[in-house]
Amino acid sequence: MNLNDARTLARDLDAKDPLASLRSHFDIPEGTFYFDGNSLGPLTFRSREVLHRTIEFEWRERLIRSWNEDWLAMPARVGNLIAPIIGAAQDTVICADNTSINLHKALMAAVALRKDRSEIVVDINNFPSDIYIAQSVARQHHMKLVAVPADEIIGAINTNTAVVTATHVDYRSAQILDVEGITKVTHSHGALMVWDLAHTAGAVPFEAAALDVDFAVGCGYKYLNGGPGAPAFIYVAPRLLEESDQPLQGWWAHAVPFEFEVGFRPAEGISRFLTGTANVLSMKSLEAALEVFDSISLGKLREKSMGLSTLFIDLFDAHLAAKGFTLESPRNPVSRGSHVALGFSDGKALVEAMSAEGIIADFRPPNLMRFGFAPLYNSHEDVVTLVERLSAY
Amino acid sequence: MNLNDARTLARDLDAKDPLASLRSHFDIPEGTFYFDGNSLGPLTFRSREVLHRTIEFEWRERLIRSWNEDWLAMPARVGNLIAPIIGAAQDTVICADNTSINLHKALMAAVALRKDRSEIVVDINNFPSDIYIAQSVARQHHMKLVAVPADEIIGAINTNTAVVTATHVDYRSAQILDVEGITKVTHSHGALMVWDLAHTAGAVPFEAAALDVDFAVGCGYKYLNGGPGAPAFIYVAPRLLEESDQPLQGWWAHAVPFEFEVGFRPAEGISRFLTGTANVLSMKSLEAALEVFDSISLGKLREKSMGLSTLFIDLFDAHLAAKGFTLESPRNPVSRGSHVALGFSDGKALVEAMSAEGIIADFRPPNLMRFGFAPLYNSHEDVVTLVERLSAY
Numbered sequence: 001m002n003l004n005d006a007r008t009l010a011r012d013l014d015a016k017d018p019l020a021s022l023r024s025h026f027d028i029p030e031g032t033f034y035f036d037g038n039s040l041g042p043l044t045f046r047s048r049e050v051l052h053r054t055i056e057f058e059w060r061e062r063l064i065r066s067w068n069e070d071w072l073a074m075p076a077r078v079g080n081l082i083a084p085i086i087g088a089a090q091d092t093v094i095c096a097d098n099t100s101i102n103l104h105k106a107l108m109a110a111v112a113l114r115k116d117r118s119e120i121v122v123d124i125n126n127f128p129s130d131i132y133i134a135q136s137v138a139r140q141h142h143m144k145l146v147a148v149p150a151d152e153i154i155g156a157i158n159t160n161t162a163v164v165t166a167t168h169v170d171y172r173s174a175q176i177l178d179v180e181g182i183t184k185v186t187h188s189h190g191a192l193m194v195w196d197l198a199h200t201a202g203a204v205p206f207e208a209a210a211l212d213v214d215f216a217v218g219c220g221y222k223y224l225n226g227g228p229g230a231p232a233f234i235y236v237a238p239r240l241l242e243e244s245d246q247p248l249q250g251w252w253a254h255a256v257p258f259e260f261e262v263g264f265r266p267a268e269g270i271s272r273f274l275t276g277t278a279n280v281l282s283m284k285s286l287e288a289a290l291e292v293f294d295s296i297s298l299g300k301l302r303e304k305s306m307g308l309s310t311l312f313i314d315l316f317d318a319h320l321a322a323k324g325f326t327l328e329s330p331r332n333p334v335s336r337g338s339h340v341a342l343g344f345s346d347g348k349a350l351v352e353a354m355s356a357e358g359i360i361a362d363f364r365p366p367n368l369m370r371f372g373f374a375p376l377y378n379s380h381e382d383v384v385t386l387v388e389r390l391s392a393y
Numbered sequence: 394m395n396l397n398d399a400r401t402l403a404r405d406l407d408a409k410d411p412l413a414s415l416r417s418h419f420d421i422p423e424g425t426f427y428f429d430g431n432s433l434g435p436l437t438f439r440s441r442e443v444l445h446r447t448i449e450f451e452w453r454e455r456l457i458r459s460w461n462e463d464w465l466a467m468p469a470r471v472g473n474l475i476a477p478i479i480g481a482a483q484d485t486v487i488c489a490d491n492t493s494i495n496l497h498k499a500l501m502a503a504v505a506l507r508k509d510r511s512e513i514v515v516d517i518n519n520f521p522s523d524i525y526i527a528q529s530v531a532r533q534h535h536m537k538l539v540a541v542p543a544d545e546i547i548g549a550i551n552t553n554t555a556v557v558t559a560t561h562v563d564y565r566s567a568q569i570l571d572v573e574g575i576t577k578v579t580h581s582h583g584a585l586m587v588w589d590l591a592h593t594a595g596a597v598p599f600e601a602a603a604l605d606v607d608f609a610v611g612c613g614y615k616y617l618n619g620g621p622g623a624p625a626f627i628y629v630a631p632r633l634l635e636e637s638d639q640p641l642q643g644w645w646a647h648a649v650p651f652e653f654e655v656g657f658r659p660a661e662g663i664s665r666f667l668t669g670t671a672n673v674l675s676m677k678s679l680e681a682a683l684e685v686f687d688s689i690s691l692g693k694l695r696e697k698s699m700g701l702s703t704l705f706i707d708l709f710d711a712h713l714a715a716k717g718f719t720l721e722s723p724r725n726p727v728s729r730g731s732h733v734a735l736g737f738s739d740g741k742a743l744v745e746a747m748s749a750e751g752i753i754a755d756f757r758p759p760n761l762m763r764f765g766f767a768p769l770y771n772s773h774e775d776v777v778t779l780v781e782r783l784s785a786y
Contacts, residue, residue, distance in 0.1 A: 027453055029454050032456070034456060036456065036457045039457050040452075040456060040457045040460075042452075042453070043448065043453040048448060051448060051674070054621075055436065055441060055444060055620075058621075059435075059436050060420055060422065060435070063425070063427060063433060063435060063753055064429045064432050064433045064755060065748060066621065067433075067621075071622075097490065097491075098490075098670050100641065100643030100644070100668050101490070101641060101643070101668055101669060104640065104641055128644055128647070128653045128655060129644035129645075129669060131657075132642050132643060132647065132657040133642065133643060135642070135656075136640045136642045137640075140533070147655070221670070227448075227452055227673070228447075228451075228459065228460075228464060228673035228674065229464075229671050229672035229673040229674065229675075229676070230672070231672065247497065247529045247530075247533060248493065248526070248529070249525050249526065250491070250493030250494070250525060251493070251522035251525060252522075253525075254521070259758060260521045260757065261521060262517060262521060262524060262540070263528075264524075264529075275491065275494055275497075276492055276493035276522060277492075277614070278622050279491075279621075279622035279624065279672040280621035280622040280675070281620060281621065281622065281672075281675045281678060282622075282673070282674045282675055355458060360456060360457060364653065365651075365652060
C-alpha cells in the first residue's frame with residue numbers, strides 16, 4: 001500500500017474511531033506530531049485548569065488551610081482514580097513519590113516478608129533504575145541478585161527466591177511479559193512478585209487483583225499524562241497489607257500523623273506506604289489528567305493502541321524495512337505494549353532532526369528509536385505522517 | 394505599652410526596615426495576615442510566572458525536549474541556589490524528594506560509614522517523622538535508638554554512637570540547638586551528625602561548611618516559599634561524598650543515567666544522592682521563589698526575624714500573659730528560630746476562629762499555637778494586628 005492510500009485508509013479508521021473525540025482533552029500544539037507519550041504525556045486542558053485553581057485559590061488564597069480542605073486526602077484519592085486502570089480494588093493503591101522510591105518500598109516490604117530466603121530475581125532487561133534499586137535491596141539484605149532475560153525468569157525461580165521483579169511492558173521492545181505465568185510460578189515457590197507498570201498504566205490493561213499480584217508500582221507522567229515528574233503509585237495486595245512494613249516510614253505512613261506521637265504506628269490501610277509531604281502541584285495535575293479515563297473502556301483503549309501499532313508495523317514492512325530500519329518489537333500485537341521500537345544505525349540523529357520539525361519520538365541506546373502510540377490522542381493519520389517522515393530519510 | 398502606641402512604633406520600624414520592600418515579591422491576599430510561613434510559604438509573583446511558563450512553554454510546547462533543554466539540570470541548579478542559604482559550598486547540595494526521604498538517605502549513608510557502632514542518638518522532641526525514619530534505620534541496622542531531650546544529646550554521645558540527628562530549630566518551641574557544640578562532641582567521639590534544617594533554611598543562618606557538618610536535610614515549602622509539597626534538599630560534606638552510598642540509588646544517582654547501564658555506578662558528585670525523576674512543577678516553583686534571596690543579606694534577615702519575634706514577646710508580656718497564654722519559646726532571641734509558640738488551653742479553637750477571619754497561624758497538640766514571623770514578608774505592624782486579635786479572645 002502506498003502512503004497516499006494509507007492516508008485515505010487512516011482517515012477512514014479515524015472517522016470510525018469511537019475514541020477519536022478524546023483527543024480534544026489534550027492541548028497538543030498545532031503542527032506537533034507526538035509519539036512520546038511513553039515518556040511524557042502532553043498537557044490536558046483539565047490539568048491546566050486545575051493547576052490554575054491550585055495556584056490561585058488553594059495556594060495563594062487558602063494557604064495552609066488547603067491541607068485540611070483538600071490536599072491531605074489527595075494521595076488516597078488519586079490512588080483510587082488509578083486503581084481501576086490497573087485492575088485494583090479501591091483503597092489498595094496510593095499516589096506518592098517517584099517510581100524508583102515506590103519500587104524500593106515494595107521490594108523492601110516483600111523481602112522483609114521472606115527474609116529466610118536468599119535470592120531476588122530481576123529481569124536483566126528491566127529499566128535500569130529498577131535493577132539499581134533491586135541491587136541496593138539485595139545488598140542490604142545480603143541476598144543474591146539473579147538477573148536473567150524475561151524468558152528465563154520462570155526457570156530462575158525456586159524456593160530460595162524471596163521476590164521476583166520485572167516490568168510488565170519492556171521499556172525498549174514493548175514486549176509484554178507473561179504476568180499470569182510468572183506470578184503463578186512465583187507464588188508456587190512461595191515467593192512474592194513486584195510488577196512495574198510504568199509502560200502499562202493508561203495504555204495496556206492490567207489485572208492486579210484478579211491475577212493476585214503482590215505489589216505493583218508505576219508512573220504518573222507517561223500514559224497517565226500527569227505532567228513532568230508527576231508522582232508515581234504503589235499497589236499492595238490487601239492480604240499482605242497488615243504484615244507489610246516499609247523502611248521509608250515517615251509521618252504520612254503513621255496511623256494518626258497529626259497526633260505527632262513519638263512512636264511509629266503504621267496506618268491500617270495502604271497509606272502505610274506513604275512517607276512525607278506530597279508534591280501538591282504535580283499530584284493535582286495528575287488528578288486532573290486522570291479525569292480523561294472516567295468514561296472510557298480500557299478494552300477499547302487497548303484495541304485502538306493495537307490498531308495504531310499494527311498499522312505502523314504494516315507500513316514499516318512496506319516502506320521502512322528496505323531502508324535499514326529493523327523491527328525491535330513483537331509482531332504479535334497481543335505481546336506488544338503501546339510503543340514500537342525500530343533499530344536504526346542513525347537513530348539518534350534522525351530522532352533529533354525529526355524533533356526539530358515537531359515530529360517527536362525518543363531514542364534509547366544503542367540504536368533504538370521508540371514511537372509511542374497513545375490511544376487517547378494519537379490518530380491513525382498521525383501514524384502515516386510518521387512513516388512518511390521516516391521513509392524520507 | 395498600649396496597642397495603639399505599639400502600632401505607631403511598629404509603623405515606624407516598618408518605615409525604617411531595609412527589607413520592607415521584599416514583601417512586594419509575595420502575592421498575599423488583601424486582608425490576610427499570614428503567620429504560618431513556618432508551615433507553608435505564600436505564593437511569590439515569580440513562582441506564578443515561572444509555573445505559567447513551565448506549563449505553557451516547557452510542558453505544552455517543548456514536551457519531552459524540555460528534559461534536555463532544562464529539567465535534567467534542575468536538581469543541581471536548585472541545590473546551588475539553596476547552598477548559600479545554609480552556608481554550604483556550591484555543588485554540595487541537591488534538591489529532591491521530601492525531607493523524610495532525604496533524611497532516610499542521610500541516616501542510611503551515615504550509618505553505613507559507621508557500621509561497627511551500635512547506637513543512633515536522636516532528639517526526642519524532634520519532628521516525629523524524623524524519629525520514625527531514625528527508628529526504621531536503627532531497626533534495619535540492628536542499632537539501638539537513643540532518644541533524649543535536646544539538652545541531653547551531648548551527654549548521650551559516646552564511642553558506641555554511629556550517628557546523631559536533630560533538628561536545628563525545634564518545630565514546636567523554636568528553640569535553636571547548639572549546632573557547634575553538638576557537632577563537635579559528635580565528631581570527637583568519631584560519630585557523624587545529620588542536621589534537619591526544616592525550620593532554618595530561609596529564616597535562620599546556618600553554617601554547614603564552616604561548622605563541618607556531615608549531612609543536612611531541609612524543606613522547600615516553609616521559609617523558602619517553594620509552594621505546597623515543594624521538594625526538599627540534602628547536603629553532604631564533600632569529604633564524605635566519595636565513600637557515601639545511599640539505598641535509594643535510582644537512575645538519577647548513576648554516573649551516566651542515559652547510558653542505561655545494567656550495573657549501578659554512583660555519580661561522583663552530590664547527585665549520587667538523587668533517586669528518580671524530579672517533580673518538575675514543584676521544583677520550578679521553588680526555583681523561582683528562591684530568586685527573592687538573591688540580593689539579600691542573611692544577617693539582616695535574621696536581625697529582622699529576631700526583631701519581629703521580640704516585639705511579639707514584648708506585647709505578649711503586656712497583653713497576653715494575663716489572659717492565660719503562656720510563652721513556650723525561648724525569651725533570648727539568639728536561642729529562638731523564626732516562630733513563637735504560645736500555650737493556650739483553647740488554642741485549637743482560637744486558631745480556627747482566627748483562620749476564618751484571615752489571621753492565619755497553626756496549632757500543634759496538645760495546646761500550642763505557633764506564629765511564624767517570616768522576615769521576607771511579615772511586618773512589625775502585622776505583629777501588632779496579631780496581638781490585638783489574640784488579646785480580644
